[in-house]
Amino acid sequence: MAVVGATTVFLGLVALSFVISQIHKILELWENRGKKKARPEKPLEDKGPAFTEKRLPTASELCSIYRPLVEQLKEPFQLIHLFEKTKEMNLPHPHLSIKCLQEADVLVAQGDGTFIWDKQKAN
């Protein structure tokens, strides 16, 4: 009884450790599969300015990226909520991007810690 029990629990945990050691590899494969498929359809040179970690988009590009996020927020909103949205969307450089939008007067401070989206400037 003791031998069977000990062997079973050991094998069970060995199996679990093996499976969990493979999860990230499977996820990586899954994510890379998507990338490989996308590449032949749209070569890099055909793409417009990419929102990559190396290059921060211009204010007008940022407006087009951030507009749908702001539309989900009720104005006036706090920047923390916009940060949360960027986190959900996995957008890189949210702090720099939001600072850029502020400097371009697209995000306008209301003086009480809240902001609104200036639609005219954004266009």
Next chain:
Amino acid sequence: MVDLFFQFLSNTGYFLADYRHVIMVIVGCVFLYLGTAKKYEPLLLVPIGFGILVGNVPFFKGFGIGIYESNSVLHYLYFGVTTGVYPSIVFLGLGAMTDFSSLLANPKLMLLGAAAQMGIYFTLLGALFFGFLPKEAASIAIIGGADGPTSIFLTAKLAPHLIGPIAIAAYSYMALIPVIQPPIMRLLTSRKERLIRMPPGRDVSKKELIIFPVVGVLLCCYLAPTALPLLGMLFLGNFLKECGVVNRLAGTAQSAIIDTATIFLGFTVGASTQGDVFLTPKALGIFCLGAVAFSIATASGVIFGKIMNLFLKEKINPLLGAAGVSAVPGSAREVHVMGLKEDPTNFLLMHGMACNSSGVIGSAICAGILWSFFI
């Protein structure tokens, strides 16, 4: 009037008490002292200690006062112990509090959690050798998992008459980790081994953390379906925490729910240790075997860590094996402290927590397996 006065006196606890009650009151005070002054597992020892005091106030039987009398309030509260409800709820909270990222970053540490469960099976053989019935032996052996709720759960299923001594033994040894484990760790490891540094774990993605409880519950519970009440709740709690869309539920599970269950679990287990029921030669045997189980579990983990180093290119610190028992986070903390004593820049806590969390899973599987042997 004098007769009435003497009759009243004869009904008081002072008149009805015998030496067993006094012993248990002292034990309760020791628990309270260890919990409050020494801060050894206060969340457990304080409710248990106070429960021991309450459980050892003598009274006339038949008035529906005591925990073993049907229709008493304490009896209803104790229902959560005897049915295994409280341990399941505790596991829900535990899951919602546990971060498995260090385990996912270094899955081979799970083997140390498995190795530490060997104490359970060695003790099973020992208890059978000393004449305990198989169901009693299995309940005593699970003390080696150093997991109070699991011990209570299994004992409630297999040997309900032993819940008191087994729960007290399990929680006592969990609280005495700083006393029991360090000498064993020191004895079984060289200074060179204790100085081994663990490499920092890789970053674990959110998706992995979300997938883990799903994989865990399916893999473990298909293997030992009897562990479902514990592991199902553990992984549910962890999924609530990791999925990120039910933060309110996760927050409640890791605070109000687990705290409520812990209070009632500790208090009623303490109250179940009435001197006349608790102080028996069997209880003494359970305490001795429990200490053996816990020590063997610690030693098994450490020795297995050393064995793993024979095959691994990147050595692991064998002290981590001691954290394979599921006393969260006491044993991981003890491993960390011992590592720091040898090298103040060697931080083993997160790696210890990985072993700890695998120990929780391992001991719950063990409980499921032992229960299934007697179905």
